[in-house]
Amino acid sequence: MQKAIVILKKELKTIVISPIFLVILSTVAFIWSYVFVRSVIEFEQSIHTESILGSGDLQTIINSFLSINYIIFIFLTPIIAMKLLVEDKNNGSFNLLLFTPNSTWSIVLGKYLAGLCAILIFLLVSLAYPLGVGQSVGFDQSLTLTAYLGMFFLSLTFFSVNSLICSFVRSSFLAIILSVIANIGLLMVGDMSLMPSNNFFSELVMQVSVARHFSLLSQGAVAISSLVFFLSINFLCIYLMEKVVSLSRWK
DSSP: OHHHHHHHHHOOOHHHHHHHHEEEEEEEHHHHHHHHHHHHHHHHHTTTTOOOHHHHHHHHHHHHHHHHHHHHHHHHHHHHHHHIHHHHHHTTTHHHHOOOOOOEEEEEEHHHHHHHHHHHHHHHHHHHHHHHHHHHOOOHHHHHHHHHHHHHHHHHHHHHHOOOOHTOOOHHHHHHHHHHHHHHHHHHHHGGGSOOOOHHHHHHHHHHHHHHHHHHHHTTOHHHHHHHHHHHHHHHHHHHHHHHHHHHOOO
């Protein structure tokens, strides 16, 4: 684990100081600022009042803000995964890492944890908007924090699947395209339950629906089954990535 932490620090430092990371973070922060401020202004105009927002009103704005995050992370996690894996393979640093005494588990976990930290940076910047407004009006933040917990697990699941895809390809463009398609596909699994079928199939699809488990968390229902579901997908992807990296090391 100590070697994985060393790799984590190296990879995270490489990501954070890279120009593309700073550009993306600035761009996304601008989008969040614009959307959040516009949501507040539009709501005030809709109710034709200058009174302080109530809890229910503020939650409506926060839910609208979260829907933007939902879309952003569909495209953001593929870029992070591509940066950590595909770009490293193309510049040769990944191959050099394979020839070090580090185990394949240390390499995979180090890169996975670096991606996790990068996702946390974006989420914390995003969280500052609803927390700042909520603090100023004495709004109960428990539902917001629970929704962000769901966003964290959803984003982490996106990233683990994207990383697995990136472990197979060497083209940055192809890696991002396939990862975005995979993210959208994960969210569409729940809609399959609406198709005409028997009750058993519909129930089975609902149980493995990423969108359903995310929805439960975003609504404040912290179910153990949802947490186990997301963690299971992440563990499976990490396990498969380790096997792919092991094969690459022996080639």
